[in-house]
Amino acid sequence: PSSSAAAAPTTGIAPSLDAFWMPFTPNRKFKQSPRLIVGGEGLHYDLADGRRVLDAIAGLWCVNAGHRNPRISAAMKAQIDVLDYASNFQIGHPAAFELAQRLARFAPEGMNHVFFTNSGSESVDTALKIALAYHRARGDAGRYRLIGRERAYHGVGFGGISVGGIGRQRSTFGPLLNGVDHLPHTHDLVRNAFSRGEPEHGIDKADALEALLALHDASTVAAVIVEPVAGSTGVLPPPRGYLKRLREICDRHGVLLIFDEVITGFGRLGANFAADLFGVTPDIITAAKGLTNGAVPMGAVLMRDAIHDAFMQGSVGAIELSHGYTYSGHPLACAAAMATLDAYTEDGLIAQAAALSPFFEDAIHGLRGLPGVIDIRNTGLLGGIELQAWADGPGTHAQAVAQQCVELGVLVRSVGDTIALSPPLTIGREHIEQIVDALRTAIAQTA
């Protein structure tokens, strides 16, 4: 390592790729033909081979305000020169309080309290723990069950994979949490293919919650967690009325409703949160990703006042919640998040995303009729194009299309056999056209 403070960042390919065990990656395959990103600005990434690609996935559904957003970069640089780190365990620093207050204003009405984490996975596990501890604080410790949903992705903590619904992410890791059950997923190609926005059919899938509550005895259930629009399983918008129905059932039985908004929060759907877009307020929201525009890790759990207050008024002990992370509310992340909120609100990015959503919807639905395209789904600036699985196994078709798109200058993501689109909110019409053109060509070339 260089001792020079002014040393340039490493931009070349490392001599050996062997030491780094890459997350969620076929390591052996990747290292045979690595693809490295060495820079980014606005809507684009620079690849190590000198090419520039349009980032149609916002990094990993997180860079909503564009790469190296000047506001965010400046705020982070300034913060580094003032305070590098301070704990929030029994001492604190002002930026964490200020950010929490600003997030409370940004969140749906009545959700005025925030717990900080460093990732979506930590937000999910934190939310589940708060839900369990909340019932206990109210003298209702018999509520210990958690309900997730098939196909859900809630990160990789043991809580998250327990309520998650993607088989191969669970089956490797033993018995997981006790007392977890799952709602059916809402994907229904037969009834809903090529829906725009919320599909027409599937509110009945919410009624499955009544059945699960009856099966387990509702008084043993602590919380239900869902992604308002499921992301990593293939972009599945909720059927019309579905989230409202879940809310009603939860209310009837004293069960908390958690929305995992790690992807859907911070303007992705053209609203602050999915809760705002769909007009359904959960008890707890989990967030991360777009919170800091991906510039530095941070997550947050936002909750209704009644949940927070149950701890503050209860006899739960001096430390109301025995939970937290060394980096909960890290100063650098707080600075990044506040500048990110400025970008979303003062620069009007969320309104811009809302205004552009109908164009995005029309553009991606223009791919209907191409060979192998079996469904197209969208909400806000989130889109999914589902392809017919090839005979050699699930996922290979979408991987081939995604690979080809990079050759054509556009970075998309394959999730199963769906191509996911989640561009920065700063995108323009011409860039949406570029994405759709690349997809049209890639789908034709791989057919």
Ligand code: PLP
């Ligand atoms: N929850 C949802 C809905 C997600 O989409 C993700 C990541 O994609 C997570 C949780 C996990 O977030 P992280 O990778 O930051 O732990």
